[in-house]
Amino acid sequence: MGDNQRQVFDVSMAIPSHNVSECVDDDGRLKRTGTICTATAHIITAVIGSGVLSLAWAIAQLGWIAGPAVMLLFSFVTYYTSSLLTDCYRTGDPVSGKRNYTYTDAVRSILGGYKVKACGLIQYLNLFGISIGYTIAASISMMAIKRSNCFHESGGKNPCHMSSNPYMIMFGVSEILLSQIPDFDQIWWLSIVAAVMSFTYSGIGLGLGLAKVAATGTFKGSLTGISIGTVTQAQKIWRSLQAIGDIAFAYSFSVILIEIQDTVKSPPEEAKTMKKATKLSIAVTTVFYMLCGSMGYASFGDFAPGNLLTGFGFFNPFWLLDIANAAIIIHLVGAYQVFCQPIFAFIEKWATQRWPESYFITKEFKIPVPGNRHPYKLNMFRLVWRTGFVMLTTVISMLLPFFNDVVGILGALGFWPLTVYFPVEMYIQQKKISKWSSRWICLKMLSMACLMISIVAGAGSIVGVILDLKVYKPFKTTY
Numbered sequence: 001m002g003d004n005q006r007q008v009f010d011v012s013m014a015i016p017s018h019n020v021s022e023c024v025d026d027d028g029r030l031k032r033t034g035t036i037c038t039a040t041a042h043i044i045t046a047v048i049g050s051g052v053l054s055l056a057w058a059i060a061q062l063g064w065i066a067g068p069a070v071m072l073l074f075s076f077v078t079y080y081t082s083s084l085l086t087d088c089y090r091t092g093d094p095v096s097g098k099r100n101y102t103y104t105d106a107v108r109s110i111l112g113g114y115k116v117k118a119c120g121l122i123q124y125l126n127l128f129g130i131s132i133g134y135t136i137a138a139s140i141s142m143m144a145i146k147r148s149n150c151f152h153e154s155g156g157k158n159p160c161h162m163s164s165n166p167y168m169i170m171f172g173v174s175e176i177l178l179s180q181i182p183d184f185d186q187i188w189w190l191s192i193v194a195a196v197m198s199f200t201y202s203g204i205g206l207g208l209g210l211a212k213v214a215a216t217g218t219f220k221g222s223l224t225g226i227s228i229g230t231v232t233q234a235q236k237i238w239r240s241l242q243a244i245g246d247i248a249f250a251y252s253f254s255v256i257l258i259e260i261q262d263t264v265k266s267p268p269e270e271a272k273t274m275k276k277a278t279k280l281s282i283a284v285t286t287v288f289y290m291l292c293g294s295m296g297y298a299s300f301g302d303f304a305p306g307n308l309l310t311g312f313g314f315f316n317p318f319w320l321l322d323i324a325n326a327a328i329i330i331h332l333v334g335a336y337q338v339f340c341q342p343i344f345a346f347i348e349k350w351a352t353q354r355w356p357e358s359y360f361i362t363k364e365f366k367i368p369v370p371g372n373r374h375p376y377k378l379n380m381f382r383l384v385w386r387t388g389f390v391m392l393t394t395v396i397s398m399l400l401p402f403f404n405d406v407v408g409i410l411g412a413l414g415f416w417p418l419t420v421y422f423p424v425e426m427y428i429q430q431k432k433i434s435k436w437s438s439r440w441i442c443l444k445m446l447s448m449a450c451l452m453i454s455i456v457a458g459a460g461s462i463v464g465v466i467l468d469l470k471v472y473k474p475f476k477t478t479y
Contacts, residue, residue: 025266034188034263039277040284041191042260045331045338046253047285048198053205053308053328054246055289056296060304061236061243063225067297068290070247075286077450078251079278081420084427085254086274089261091430095269102342103258103418110426122417123255124346128393129410130339135175135397138332139167141325144309148318148325165398171333172394178337179344179386182377188263194334200327202288204320205308209295220301230302238460245412245457248450250289251282254419259342344386351381409465412458420450 025031059067090097091109100106107119143162150160178190213219228236261274296308309324351361358381366375424443427433433440 032263032265034260034265034273036273036277036280038188038191039260039264039274040281041188041195042256042263042338043253043277043281044198044284045191045194045335046256046260047251047281048195048202048288048331052198052202052250052289052292053296054306055250055293056209056300056304056308057306058243058246059225059293059297060221060300060302061225061239064221064223064297066225067243067293070244071286071289071293074248074251075282075289077446078254078419079282080446081423082254082257082278082282083275085257085423086261086271086278088423088426088430089258089270089274094271095266099262100258101262102346103255103422104346106258106426107422110429111422115422115425119417119422120346122414124343126255126410126414126418127339127343131336131393132397132400134332134336134339135168135171135393136164138171138329138336139164139397140307141328141332142167142170144325145322148322152318168394168397171329172390174333175336175340175390176387178333179340179390180378180383181337182379182382183341183345190334190337194331194338197327197331197334199288201309201324201331202292204324204327206288206291206295208320209292209299209308212299213295219298221297222301226302238463241456242460242464244453245415245460248415248453248457249412251285252415252419254423255414256339256342259345340389343389344382347385348382351385409458409461412454412461415457416447416451416454420447 023031055071059071061067062070085106087094088106088110089100091100091106092098098109100109103123104116104120108116143164146162146167147160150158154160181190226236226239231239257274257278261270264270264273264277266273292308297304309321309328351358355361361379361381364377364379367378368375424447428440428443433443
């Protein structure tokens with residue numbers, strides 16, 4: 001008996017037959033409850049990462065014309081390819097076709113063959129890399145709070161150097177606890193909290209930028225970006241390529257779009273709800289990206305920092321910077337879960353199919369939760385596997401604290417296939433678009449242009465890793 005059949009059987013045994021259709025969806029799973037609001041929160045949590053704070057640096061490399069133009073271009077590309085992808089949630093009929101629960105399922109049912117393994121490998125490597133990047137980013141914000149308070153207590157005399165390792169371990173422990181939440185649709189509240197936090201720290205960064213511009217009375221920056229002299233001609237080219245890559249990856253959420261869509265209720269059909277959620281979240285994200293990036297560049301000009309909040313240093317009001325960094329930490333705690341849930345689900349599904357009789361893998365223990373009428377279902381395999389996964393990402397973060405550059409390479413590898421290539425190919429197949437038609441040619445040209453961007457941005461990240469390795473000492477990172 002297959003998983004879906006077993007689920008229908010279990011539910012129907014417990015519920016009178018006339019109520020079964022009210023409690024389960026057409027695939028036999030419990031009714032999905034997601035709305036435009038929860039889907040938008042999931043997307044914003046995934047998209048507005050702490051990367052928003054590096055956009056001032058990206059605009060500084062490109063200038064007042066190219067910076068905002070590139071940002072608008074990628075917002076359109078991401079919205080367009082995401083709209084194509086939402087049509088691939090169901091194979092065939094958009095209302096009653098077979099559901100694809102994950103991105104890899106969609107590739108398997110529509111494209112098939114070797115592309116399924118390639119997609120799965122790229123998707124899970126990308127998610128794994130993001131989880132490590134988030135661990136490092138959260139530890140940097142924790143240290144920023146500690147160093148800021150230490151600096152002010154010593155009256156500015158103590159440089160307050162400290163190791164990042166204890167903070168990575170603290171973040172890891174919190175993720176071990178949260179990773180025991182069984183399913184994606186049960187972390188909607190975490191996504192809403194995280195989305196609110198992302199607006200909090202972006203808003204503080206924006207406010208501080210406005211205040212700095214108001215205090216100096218000038219808009220810094222130039223039409224063509226960072227000037228030759230501040231950097232060499234070669235550095236200008238590498239940095240511009242890296243900046244284009246940073247902006248492209250700042251919008252990248254296609255990797256978990258199908259998983260988010262699988263939490264949405266119907267009717268109306270899931271694709272319609274998801275297109276509205278995608279349009280709303282990308283519009284909100286683009287406005288925020290424009291404001292934070294532009295005001296950061298206007299404040300600092302050629303010297304815009306990689307992290308907008310660190311650019312304001314240890315200066316007053318230091319408590320406001322502490323609030324912003326605390327908001328980053330809370331947001332990253334939620335975003336880590338949004339990105340890791342697909343990996344958890346994939347391994348757990350595979351293990352259940354591989355060893356269906358295993359007591360360790362399939363048995364669930366019901367533990368009563370005070371104040372909640374539904375008991376918590378403890379599964380030993382989930383406990384051990386998810387704990388092990390979080391520990392692994394934490395150890396790698398401590399071992400390779402410059403992993404943000406490595407994540408840049410993973411991002412470059414993941415951007416083109418996951419955000420552009422697979423959505424375009426699946427859409428062509430699903431809608432049966434004829435070869436060499438004008439629409440087919442336009443879609444292929446879009447795909448090739450994005451491939452070139454991935455290659456040049458990846459090259460910029462590789463240069464960054466080579467420079468990092470020259471001064472690298474394992475487990476010895478201090479800030």
